[in-house]
Amino acid sequence: MRLATTIALSIMAVPAQAHGFGGSGWLHPLTGPDHMLAMIAVGAWSAQMGGRALWTVPSAFLLSMAAGGALGFAGLNLPGTEIGIALSVLLLGTVVLFAWSAGWPVAAIATLIFGFSHGMAHGVEIHTHDNPLLYELGFLTTTAGLHVVGLVGGLLLLESSRGAMFLRGLGACTVVAGIYFAASGL
Amino acid sequence: MLLGAHQLARQRRVGVYLAWWAVLYAAADGCFELLRGGSGSFGPARLLAGVLAVALVVVAALTAQRLLAKRAATIAMPPPMSPRRRLLWAVLFAAIGVIYGATLLSQGGPVPVIVIIGSMIGGMIGWLKTTSRAPADPAHALPLFALMLALFYVHVGEETLTNFSGMIATITGVDWNNHDFMQLITLSGPIVWFFAAWSLWMRQPLGNFVFWFLIVGMILGEPTHILVFPVIAMAKFGIGYEYFSGMYTSLFPMIPAILALVMIIRDHRQSKVAGPA
Numbered sequence: 001m002r003l004a005t006t007i008a009l010s011i012m013a014v015p016a017q018a019h020g021f022g023g024s025g026w027l028h029p030l031t032g033p034d035h036m037l038a039m040i041a042v043g044a045w046s047a048q049m050g051g052r053a054l055w056t057v058p059s060a061f062l063l064s065m066a067a068g069g070a071l072g073f074a075g076l077n078l079p080g081t082e083i084g085i086a087l088s089v090l091l092l093g094t095v096v097l098f099a100w101s102a103g104w105p106v107a108a109i110a111t112l113i114f115g116f117s118h119g120m121a122h123g124v125e126i127h128t129h130d131n132p133l134l135y136e137l138g139f140l141t142t143t144a145g146l147h148v149v150g151l152v153g154g155l156l157l158l159e160s161s162r163g164a165m166f167l168r169g170l171g172a173c174t175v176v177a178g179i180y181f182a183a184s185g186l
Numbered sequence: 187m188l189l190g191a192h193q194l195a196r197q198r199r200v201g202v203y204l205a206w207w208a209v210l211y212a213a214a215d216g217c218f219e220l221l222r223g224g225s226g227s228f229g230p231a232r233l234l235a236g237v238l239a240v241a242l243v244v245v246a247a248l249t250a251q252r253l254l255a256k257r258a259a260t261i262a263m264p265p266p267m268s269p270r271r272r273l274l275w276a277v278l279f280a281a282i283g284v285i286y287g288a289t290l291l292s293q294g295g296p297v298p299v300i301v302i303i304g305s306m307i308g309g310m311i312g313w314l315k316t317t318s319r320a321p322a323d324p325a326h327a328l329p330l331f332a333l334m335l336a337l338f339y340v341h342v343g344e345e346t347l348t349n350f351s352g353m354i355a356t357i358t359g360v361d362w363n364n365h366d367f368m369q370l371i372t373l374s375g376p377i378v379w380f381f382a383a384w385s386l387w388m389r390q391p392l393g394n395f396v397f398w399f400l401i402v403g404m405i406l407g408e409p410t411h412i413l414v415f416p417v418i419a420m421a422k423f424g425i426g427y428e429y430f431s432g433m434y435t436s437l438f439p440m441i442p443a444i445l446a447l448v449m450i451i452r453d454h455r456q457s458k459v460a461g462p463a
Contacts, residue, residue, distance in 0.1 A: 142288050148281035152274050159271065 034085050034181045035118055037174050039143050041092035042111055043150020044167060047158060048096065053104040058147035060108035062140060064115035065122070069136050072123015081124075083182065084117035090178025096171030099164070118143075188336050195329070205253055209246045216242030261324060264389055272318050275391045279310050289370075295360030297418070301407045308406065309399030313391070316454040317398065321389035323453065327397060328386060330446040334400055335379055337439040341408070341432055342371055350431035357418045397446070404443035411436035 039061070046057040092114065095102070102110070122139045157163030190208070193201030219239035267275075287303040351367035354360075378396065385393030415430040 138288065138292075142285055145281045145285040145288070149278065149285070152278040152281065156271070156274050156278065 032121075033177065034089050035121070035143075036146060037177055038085065038088045038092050038114060038118065039146035040150035040153075041089070041096050041171070041174050042114070043147040043152075044096050044154040044170065045092060045100075045107065045150075046147075047151050047154025048099045048167065049101050049104065049107060051104065053107055054151065056104045057107045057111050058144070058151065061111040061115035061118075061147065062144060064112040065119035065143060066136065066140055068116040068119020068121075069123035069139065070119075072120045072125075073132055073136070074123075076120075077124060078120060081117055081120045084114075085121055086178060086181035086184070088114035088117055088178075089181055090175060093171050093174025093176075093178050097168050097175055098171075099168060188333060191329070191332060202253065205249065209249045209253065212242045212249075213246035216240065216246065261387060261389055264321065266320075267318060267391070272314070272391075275318070275395070276310060276314060279306070279313075279395055283307070283310075295354070295358030295362070297354065297358050297410075297415070298362075301410050301414075302403065305403035305407045306399050308402035309395060312398040312402060312450075313395045316450055317394040318391060320454065320457045321391075321394050322386065322397060322450055324387045324389060326449055326453075327446065328383065330442045330449065331383060331386060331397055331400070333442040334404060334439050334446065337435075337442065338400075338404065340438055341435040344435045345371075345432040348429075348431040353419075353431045354415070357415060357422055398450075400439075401443045401446050401450075404439040405447065408436040408440060 042058055042061050046053045046055075049057070091110075094100075095107075122136075125135075154167055157167045160166075187204075187208070190201055190204030194205050195201070216239045219235060219242070283303055283306045286306070287299050290299045290302060346368070349364070351362040351364050355362050382393045382396035385391075386397055387393070411430055411432045416427050416433070419425060419430060420427060
């Protein structure tokens with residue numbers, strides 16, 4: 001149900017808003033707390049699931065983000081991108097909070113949708129930059145870095161005695177942030 | 187503050203007095219910020235200010251509790267880290283380095299990236315070779331860490347007064363505005379240093395890595411104010427060797443950094459001789 005809601009809202013969309021990132025692809029994921037939280041949560045969720053999810057889920061996010069970015073650059077401007085991003089934060093926080101072991105195919109498909117929303121938000125800004133390829137490479141590199149931070153940080157937390165509970169607490173904080181972003185975007 | 191901490195470490199009355207002063211000041215400042223922030227519109231900046239105000243009150247309360255208990259806390263040596271855990275920490279630090287490098291590249295151009303990310307790589311090698319196996323003794327490491335930061339912020343003061351970001355922008359061609367520079371050095375930086383100090387006290391890998399990063403940065407990174415930046419300016423503008431922002435105080439933090447390096451290497455050698463616990 002949550003997945004269906006996300007798909008529906010991601011498709012209905014409004015143009016994405018910039019986050020004061022100075023036109024740099026590298027900085028775009030970092031200066032938007034919604035992007036940053038979702039990307040770290042993708043890594044943390046992968047760590048909770050383990051196995052193939054460790055690389056398939058972040059890779060799915062990156063691939064769809066690249067596709068979303070390219071389509072955004074090509075002029076496709078779907079409405080509801082911002083609310084889709086807010087919901088991705090909310091839902092990714094929720095799955096981390098409940099440590100939902102969805103299985104890697106389901107998780108990868110879910111993150112494909114989330115990644116597309118984030119890619120679109122980045123892609124519509126490419127026109128403001130001199131070198132679109134460098135811009136896209138920039139935000140993908142930073143996104144991959146944030147995935148690794150979430151993933152490795154999650155694995156390290158899960159190895160400590162109360163780490164699993166702490167990670168779920170971080171998921172709860174992400175849910176609160178997601179609600180705030182969604183409320184701001186509505 | 188440093189003198190107060192030194193006196194407190196020696197359990198002298200003036201140190202205890204200064205500690206209570208700091209506790210009451212922090213608690214009052216945090217409460218004042220919370221009361222002041224209670225009105226007006228809510229936004230991310232206000233949220234951050236609120237979190238920092240609450241943090242000030244909490245830290246003040248914890249410090250007061252420690253002062254009333256009149257005893258120093260001790261942290262036991264953790265068990266040796268497994269190779270897998272060491273690798274995971276190294277990957278985490280590398281990922282943070284990539285993200286931080288990307289931020290710096292966008293804001294300040296390639297020169298700060300070479301200096302700061304170079305220091306991070308050097309720090310990671312140092313950490314992997316030494317304190318990842320046996321964490322630094324906080325009783326010796328923390329005073330040097332604090333002194334390094336105090337002298338570093340004297341240096342940042344000189345940079346701020348003499349338009350460092352503007353001067354870097356002239357030699358790299360990348361516009362690094364003063365607002366972004368201040369945000370990075372005087373807001374993001376202290377948050378990291380605070381958690382690193384706590385982590386160093388807890389003998390955790392994060393604190394030990396940041397300690398190493400600062401040591402390498404202060405020894406190899408800061409001399410760029412004397413040896414690299416003015417030389418780039420000479421080559422670019424055809425001028426003589428002239429003052430570059432931050433030049434006069436750039437070597438100050440190098441002194442505790444060298445002492446810290448000597449301490450780490452000495453402790454590492456001793457632990458190797460003693461063998462695994």
